[in-house]
Amino acid sequence: MQEIKFYSGEEIPLELHKVRVVQKLHLVPIERRLEALQEGGFNTFRLNTKDVFLDMLTDSGTNAMSDNQMAAMMQADDAYAGSQSFYRLQKAVEEVLGKKYYLPVHQGRAAENILSKAYIKQGSLVPMNYHFTTTLAHITECGGRIVELLYDEGYVMNSDHPFKGNMNIEKLEENIKRHGAKNIPFIRMEASTNLIGGQPFSIQNLRDVRAIADKYNIRLVLDASLLGENAYLVKLREKEFNDSSMETIIKTMTDMADIVYFSARKLSSSRGGGICTNNEAIYKELEALVPLYEGFLTYGGISVREIESMAVGLYETLDETMICQSPEFIRYLVNELDKNGVPMLKPAGVLGAHLDAMDICSHIPQTQYPAGALAAALFLISGIRGMERGSVSNQRDEYGNETYADMELVRLAVPRRVFTLSQIKYVIDRVSWLNQNRTLIGGLKFVYEPPVLRFFMGGLEPVDDWPQKLIAKFKEDFGESL
Ligand SMILES: *Cc1c(COP(=O)(O)O)cnc(C)c1O
Numbered sequence: 147m148q149e150i151k152f153y154s155g156e157e158i159p160l161e162l163h164k165v166r167v168v169q170k171l172h173l174v175p176i177e178r179r180l181e182a183l184q185e186g187g188f189n190t191f192r193l194n195t196k197d198v199f200l201d202m203l204t205d206s207g208t209n210a211m212s213d214n215q216m217a218a219m220m221q222a223d224d225a226y227a228g229s230q231s232f233y234r235l236q237k238a239v240e241e242v243l244g245k246k247y248y249l250p251v252h253q254g255r256a257a258e259n260i261l262s263k264a265y266i267k268q269g270s271l272v273p274m275n276y277h278f279t280t281t282l283a284h285i286t287e288c289g290g291r292i293v294e295l296l297y298d299e300g301y302v303m304n305s306d307h308p309f310k311g312n313m314n315i316e317k318l319e320e321n322i323k324r325h326g327a328k329n330i331p332f333i334r335m336e337a338s339t340n341l342i343g344g345q346p347f348s349i350q351n352l353r354d355v356r357a358i359a360d361k362y363n364i365r366l367v368l369d370a371s372l373l374g375e376n377a378y379l380v381k382l383r384e385k386e387f388n389d390s391s392m393e394t395i396i397k398t399m400t401d402m403a404d405i406v407y408f409s410a411r412k413l414s415s416s417r418g419g420g421i422c423t424n425n426e427a428i429y430k431e432l433e434a435l436v437p438l439y440e441g442f443l444t445y446g447g448i449s450v451r452e453i454e455s456m457a458v459g460l461y462e463t464l465d466e467t468m469i470c471q472s473p474e475f476i477r478y479l480v481n482e483l484d485k486n487g488v489p490m491l492k493p494a495g496v497l498g499a500h501l502d503a504m505d506i507c508s509h510i511p512q513t514q515y516p517a518g519a520l521a522a523a524l525f526l527i528s529g530i531r532g533m534e535r536g537s538v539s540n541q542r543d544e545y546g547n548e549t550y551a552d553m554e555l556v557r558l559a560v561p562r563r564v565f566t567l568s569q570i571k572y573v574i575d576r577v578s579w580l581n582q583n584r585t586l587i588g589g590l591k592f593v594y595e596p597p598v599l600r601f602f603m604g605g606l607e608p609v610d611d612w613p614q615k616l617i618a619k620f621k622e623d624f625g626e627s628l
Contacts, residue, residue: 514589
């Protein structure tokens, strides 16, 4: 981003947009927030937004849309087949992602479903830099397994490594030799690796992965849901690309993948998704599954209005002043919390700030879900809704045993152009207060555990009366303040 200096010397990210449509927020009293937690099984996914002040659950489908995206929705061509809106989107995919075949799907996981149905068999192994929840669920559902191949630094919480999402090339080759290339339907690289804190991979690393894929003749699949932000961090952190345009960086990445898929809830600030390729044979293999699971090939389960906004949103991904907004706010949030001594995942990545619940709640054993507890406690004392990204988000193994996450994180998502800087300052204030009163936070236990993707609808409860104690301390320090 073009650096904009303040004469005062203060270093803050400046909003490069104006706000023209607004939505009222509700900050309800702390007693009501406790009731809301009880009603929602101490699971922030189950809260109703009428009780939420700052919704930092996710960036999925919550990025602010631009005036041009909204305007484009008005020219939607509602047709079941052959809609002009679809052809506009197809053109955007080709121009931005450089792929001429595009299959629309209703969201990112639908692309994963189709790829898994087409390529995963009993015994298949998919090497990846790191899993995403829905990716893993679809691959295992089809009888496959995954292996995660980050370098050790990818798991280091407090680091200054610029590319923690890089794939370990030696381990990749080792795994291919051990399991046999024929059992590996594809290698998967995830841009801005979500579950390890929105951490990017470098283009050099992707080149190295591509070379191995070529050597063993294995397809390379790129999960491009967070591609724009990965490209922005490549521009900032990878010397070769410091002066390159977003367009060049994005194309350099997508050109290396045989298949690119994405959630448009993230990539293009709309709602939808897609799979794209330049390989006709691959397109043909996947094509038949779209009408079966999604809808006809020219809408794929996406509303036609959203198709129009996706097309515009894809082009806007190339605008650095748009794409920089969320990462720059995140960097500010992470740095300020860090200065206040809050244990954080570093360096700042994309998508959101990530609190290190393993450290903040080191007195809570992993069996009592420290990240889930921290997310609930933060909502209780602030109305800020974050997301548990720790053991609650893990799935049980094939024998039904609990598996514990490598990292216990609470993610505070910063969707594009949604929050103002004073709201971010409120987050810094409340999180810092909670960190100082961390010992008052207690553990959680499951009372209702769904068999798949349990974190979405699961219900938990506190192991003792710690929420009441936290409320008492809050009242002591904040008086009648909300
Ligand atoms: C969100 C996400 C998905 C799934 O997309 P949905 O639209 O939520 O189904 C897949 N991969 C990554 C990296 C994501 O961030």
